Amino acid sequence: MSAAALLSGHSSNPLEVHSSDRHNRAYKARFMAAKREAGTSGAPSSDDPLNSFNEPVQEYQTHVSALIPHAEMTDSARARTSWFDAAFVDLDADMDSDVVDGGDVVEVEADMMDEFDGEDVDIEELDDLEDDDEDAQGETDEEMTIHLKPPEEQEEIAEEIADLEAAVPQLVQDYKIVDRLGTGTFSSVYKAIDLHYHTKWDNSVWHGVHPPSSSAYYQSAPRPSDTKVFVAIKRIYVTSGPERIRNEITIMEDCRGSRHVSQLITAFRQQDQVVAIMPYHRHEDFRVFYNTLPMEGIKEYFRCLFRAFRDIHTRKIIHRDVKPANFLFDPKTGIGTLCDFGLACRNELNPNPLGSCLHTGSLPKHPHGKVLHPREYDGEQLKKAQKESRVKSSLPSDRVGYPEKDTRPHSKANRAGTRGFRAPEVLLKCGDQTGAIDMWAAGMILLSFLTEKFPLFNSNDDIEALMEIATIIGRKRMERTATLHSRLFQSNVPSITLEGISWTEFVERQNPNLRVPREPVPYYYPYSTMPHRARTHPPSSSSPTTTRYSESVSPQPDIEPPSEESHIEDVKNALDLLEQLMQPECVRRITPRKALYHPFLHDPLSDVGDDEYFPHPFGQGICAKYHFRDDVTDEMCVRVRVPGTDEMEVRILQAGEGLAIGREPCEFHKDEEEFLER
Ligand SMILES: [Zn+2]
């Protein structure tokens, strides 16, 4: 069966199609009820009594058809997802706004928590696994993880898998689904074996992007032919809204080749089902390791995270939902992967920011924006407003507060994200948000590592979240922060002092053992594996290949646990980085590149910095002059030398191809004389 059939066209009558998606069932149920009431079982016709029940029918039809633009796909185009170029009709505006509101997002998290509560992911269990017979056993282990779950859950998962296979029967041809990785309001993710990785697909676009010395080499290294390759299959529910699905898929495509970012292998739809395929990354639940991971492991966690941010932010993409559940980290290998771009957005410079903040949007030299010059805003007016606000803050509690039913016009700003990880500018509804919001969320994660507390903040709404932050940073800094976004911060809550405390002080109060080195855990990085600069092969886990436990668990006896002095030095550096990540004024918050060069993360033994491994966005880097976008089609193109001649010919690229890394040209221009001569 050809892969083109994976994208079978639009059913002429979607109502007759079995809807496997539980989120679509409600629509179908309403339609069936309408049908019953009309007393007919036939298809609607012009004189059909069903005409009086047109509304639910049409609603269902438009709902389904909006999801399904026409599409084609061939085997060799596996890495190419042209289907989303077709026009989507956004009929689900309401659903979209639900997503953006963030309320539902919180529920995703809550759902997952419930799931994990019932699940005993602990180290002992892994131990058992590892005791099993080494190499060959490793492959089977990844395939058998479902059996580690409670019987009721296994049953539920088996049912879901059967449901997905029934809904998208073509999946079975190419993938063997073996377990569920996670589930949420808008999607479920499954683990599967890519049955034809070595035989059917053209994987050449994936190979050779990152140099072997790069920590991202595992993403592009060819897989040995005797290994099973695992993938993650994400089933996106129709409730997610067509525009949102399109957004997620196109953003993932733009992020191809970015380091430590989940790579889109392909995406397709089957009637009302949309499915995305990504490499599988083995990882542990954050709650298993946040208070035991050695300091070197924490450093690797953030190196991976900030490399991912550096690469996506320079591609003008903000993740918007950074939290431990969306960063798949394998504490054994020290490799992490940023995933779930369901709420990600593009960070285009807005020439007329609605919120009229006192700062700019993202600029090439100032990725987090910069403060406006005083003559660019009305300073007198601002001072007056601040003064009034301070007077109000000092009034007795019955005279201040915020209205229970706020009738003031709503400030429209993107508030997506998860409670507890939202940056102050998100809470203050800043109209010009940048990648700085992802950095704040990373700061929240570092705060959990250092305090050994997770989750740390538990506000019920944005106001409460602002108050939590203000309790620490104090009224003065919160006022300054609010001013930056043309907002006023008033509070007479006694626990919010004028000066507040530093984040360092907060950590010290929360964790009295902060300066005591953690006990070495032999199966955690760096004790379980060589540091990444010494890797010559892609690590077996965190990659699409199978896991071989024997490789990653054999402890490295020559790695010494840190001395007390070196630990204290690490803590000092970590706290300094924390202050810069948790800088409430977004324009002054540290950028991913600077964070990678910060003493906490910069490897003193490595003679090259992160710039050497940075994959430039398309059309940048040393060979940029040979790269261009087609005027008409906007396709990415390169001029490539015709072998043995002076001629250049044009070649159309797929996303992820033609990336110049650091000072090196891309794969198409590495043999150009001008670059060889350097
Ligand atoms: Zn702002």
Ligand SMILES: [Zn+2]
């Ligand atoms: Zn090039």
